[in-house]
Amino acid sequence: MSTPQPQTHQQAAPAPNGQSSPGTSYTSPIPITRTHLGHALTSEWTKIKSVRSTMWTLGVFLLLVVGIGLLVAAQTKDNDYADVPYTIPAFFGLILGQICLITLGVLVVSSEYGTGMIRTTFTASPQRHRVLTAKLLIFFAVAFVVSAFAIGFVGLVTSGMHSGASDSEWGGTVVRGALYVSLLGVLALAVGSMLRHSAGAITAMLGLVLVPAILPAFLMISDGLRTLGEKMTDYNAPNALAKIFQLDSENSTGTSQLVLLVCVTAAAVAGAYALLERRDV
Amino acid sequence: MIQAVGLTKRYGDKTAVYNLSFQVRPGSVTGFLGPNGSGKSTTMRMILGLDNPTAGQVTIGGHPYRRLPNAPRQVGALLDAKAVHGGRHARNHLLCLAQLSGIPARRVDEVLGVVGLQDVAKKRSKGFSLGMGQRLGIAAALLGDPQVLLFDEPVNGLDPEGILWVRNLMKSLAAEGRTVFVSSHLMSEMALTADHLIVIGRGQLLADMSVRDFISHNSADFARVRVPHTEPAQREKLTAALTEAGGQVMPEQDGGLRVTGLPLPRISDLAHDADVRLWELSPHQASLEEAYMRMTQGAVDYRSTTDQRAGFQQEPPPGAMPPPQMPVPGQGQPGWYAPPSPQQGGQPFAMPQAMPQGRPPAGPYGAPVPPGAGEPNPYAGPAQPAPAQSAPVPPAAGPAQPAAPDLTKPEDAR
Numbered sequence: 001m002s003t004p005q006p007q008t009h010q011q012a013a014p015a016p017n018g019q020s021s022p023g024t025s026y027t028s029p030i031p032i033t034r035t036h037l038g039h040a041l042t043s044e045w046t047k048i049k050s051v052r053s054t055m056w057t058l059g060v061f062l063l064l065v066v067g068i069g070l071l072v073a074a075q076t077k078d079n080d081y082a083d084v085p086y087t088i089p090a091f092f093g094l095i096l097g098q099i100c101l102i103t104l105g106v107l108v109v110s111s112e113y114g115t116g117m118i119r120t121t122f123t124a125s126p127q128r129h130r131v132l133t134a135k136l137l138i139f140f141a142v143a144f145v146v147s148a149f150a151i152g153f154v155g156l157v158t159s160g161m162h163s164g165a166s167d168s169e170w171g172g173t174v175v176r177g178a179l180y181v182s183l184l185g186v187l188a189l190a191v192g193s194m195l196r197h198s199a200g201a202i203t204a205m206l207g208l209v210l211v212p213a214i215l216p217a218f219l220m221i222s223d224g225l226r227t228l229g230e231k232m233t234d235y236n237a238p239n240a241l242a243k244i245f246q247l248d249s250e251n252s253t254g255t256s257q258l259v260l261l262v263c264v265t266a267a268a269v270a271g272a273y274a275l276l277e278r279r280d281v
Numbered sequence: 282m283i284q285a286v287g288l289t290k291r292y293g294d295k296t297a298v299y300n301l302s303f304q305v306r307p308g309s310v311t312g313f314l315g316p317n318g319s320g321k322s323t324t325m326r327m328i329l330g331l332d333n334p335t336a337g338q339v340t341i342g343g344h345p346y347r348r349l350p351n352a353p354r355q356v357g358a359l360l361d362a363k364a365v366h367g368g369r370h371a372r373n374h375l376l377c378l379a380q381l382s383g384i385p386a387r388r389v390d391e392v393l394g395v396v397g398l399q400d401v402a403k404k405r406s407k408g409f410s411l412g413m414g415q416r417l418g419i420a421a422a423l424l425g426d427p428q429v430l431l432f433d434e435p436v437n438g439l440d441p442e443g444i445l446w447v448r449n450l451m452k453s454l455a456a457e458g459r460t461v462f463v464s465s466h467l468m469s470e471m472a473l474t475a476d477h478l479i480v481i482g483r484g485q486l487l488a489d490m491s492v493r494d495f496i497s498h499n500s501a502d503f504a505r506v507r508v509p510h511t512e513p514a515q516r517e518k519l520t521a522a523l524t525e526a527g528g529q530v531m532p533e534q535d536g537g538l539r540v541t542g543l544p545l546p547r548i549s550d551l552a553h554d555a556d557v558r559l560w561e562l563s564p565h566q567a568s569l570e571e572a573y574m575r576m577t578q579g580a581v582d583y584r585s586t587t588d589q590r591a592g593f594q595q596e597p598p599p600g601a602m603p604p605p606q607m608p609v610p611g612q613g614q615p616g617w618y619a620p621p622s623p624q625q626g627g628q629p630f631a632m633p634q635a636m637p638q639g640r641p642p643a644g645p646y647g648a649p650v651p652p653g654a655g656e657p658n659p660y661a662g663p664a665q666p667a668p669a670q671s672a673p674v675p676p677a678a679g680p681a682q683p684a685a686p687d688l689t690k691p692e693d694a695r
Contacts, residue, residue: 039383115367
């Protein structure tokens with residue numbers, strides 16, 4: 001291997017006494033631009049598309065949602081869609097697929113802590129809030145586009161297979177379903193930023209998704225905790241998705257569940273910002 | 282220009298850095314030395330705004346790091362060669378850093394060429410060796426063509442050619458008028474690279490001076506005396522005579538004697554008076570390593586002990602004596618490098634008389650120096666022979682004098 005030298009400047013002997021006058025400080029010929037969020041966004045876009053974990057988690061997500069969705073669509077009959085939207089087959093894949101988005105959300109930030117990359121990142125951009133904002137925006141955009149594509153694709157195929165069976169509007173379920181799972185991923189990103197540990201943050205998020213779905217069965221035993229159990233039943237993540245896809249025939253669209261998730265995510269993101277500025281890296 | 286004022290960092294009740302004040306000036310390579318755990322990396326992280334100081338502040342060009350509008354264009358840093366996401370290509374790693382500060386993508390290819398990684402640009406950095414990781418880290422530091430450069434242990438894991446390259450790179454960066462701040466454990470490397478030294482121990486400032494001053498103020502110069510090894514009685518006799526005359530005598534592993542506190546002619550006279558024949562009487566010039574060891578020996582946190590292997594041995598029979606062991610320099614023997622010299626009032630080392638920026642003496646290590654501390658070398662007889670070296674050694678580089686055989690000088694010092 002050769003020993004390359006910096007191109008333009010020949011090596012000069014150091015100043016004899018090791019000191020030079022303060023006026024001779026170096027200035028770079030490359031003009032210095034003031035950085036803004038746009039720079040951080042392009043940087044985070046490069047980051048998210050240049051690691052394999054993104055391809056793995058999104059690939060598995062697509063496989064689950066589209067694969068399970070098409071299987072379900074093939075197994076159902078036309079009259080199953082009498083008063084439900086065509087996107088319902090995607091629901092079953094999303095129950096599993098949301099875990100992929102949670103994992104990706106956590107990894108987007110915690111992998112930087114795990115590898116030490118975060119020190120390089122925060123050295124390159126000491127405006128830490130800008131980096132987190134860019135991560136949140138890029139991740140949300142990627143997750144939303146991918147999940148909306150998956151749900152929409154399943155809806156299109158299903159409507160082709162069972163045409164004329166449903167009079168239910170299904171465009172809204174694509175947006176709300178994609179929004180719900182993407183927000184879960186954003187919540188995971190915020191939790192990952194607070195916990196800074198991949199395994200810990202993924203476990204915490206799985207607990208957050210699964211415990212409210214399982215715990216109500218035990219809470220229902222006691223009268224005092226019955227209302228709490230009922231709320232959990234209503235608002236847990238799998239049930240919220242079921243409501244969004246109008247699986248129960250109460251004609252609800254899961255708006256209150258979405259609002260709750262927005263509030264929880266906003267609180268977690270606010271916590272992530274507050275801790276980010278204060279803590280040592 | 283990096284300026285730290287009263288920098289303090291505590292983790293719980295452990296103080297990593299205490300009341301550290303220094304300046305790093307442009308146009309020279311400033312070495313940052315200290316034993317393991319002395320707070321070098323913590324200081325580096327505080328300079329880069331990664332850790333918030335408990336007290337005090339540090340500024341670069343007058344601004345705290347986190348207030349710089351485009352930090353990578355003003356400050357480049359290599360903190361940890363492994364601080365990269367291993368799953369990413371070298372080029373993508375640099376590209377995402379470049380985009381973060383609005384640096385055009387072709388600059389990425391430039392720095393990849395500068396560090397010699399252009400052939401592995403599309404390889405994932407997980408498979409990089411330590412030396413390749415260091416080169417990638419140096420590329421990231423050079424990316425913004427910054428005025429101020431910080432390198433934490435830049436030559437770790439590099440091959441000899443890479444070490445030479447880093448050495449020349451540091452010097453050329455400084456010659457362009459940049460501020461170069463380098464931490465290292467390799468004294469021989471610092472002696473060749475640095476113009477100025479900042480030494481800390483246990484989080485406090487021990488020294489802030491040029492390499493040349495550092496060596497002369499902390500010199501562990503001694504005379505090596507050897508008597509015929511066939512006559513141990515002569516050795517005892519000479520030791521007694523020299524000690525009586527006010528010198529300190531330490532036995533060496535190979536039977537020689539290290540004598541401090543007496544000029545060479547006086548040692549010769551004493552030997553003559555005691556009727557002892559000498560086989561060797563040679564002046565020994567200190568290297569930067571010895572000066573450093575001498576200064577920091579009181580501030581070393583992690584010191585090795587001699588491996589007795591007692592756990593493997595059977596109970597010795599009663600009255601048995603363990604075999605005598607010859608001392609190994611620096612191992613379980615803290616006084617090896619620093620016989621206290623009487624001229625300096627028993628100070629383990631001396632600070633220069635004129636202290637830069639009027640900084641107060643720091644803590645128990647930087648005690649004030651009594652007048653007369655800067656006395657000339659007691660062995661300074663005729664002028665020292667100038668080192669005849671072809672390597673690009675700056676005049677301030679210390680241990681170049683090929684004096685007596687130097688046990689402690691690593692082989693790459695030349």
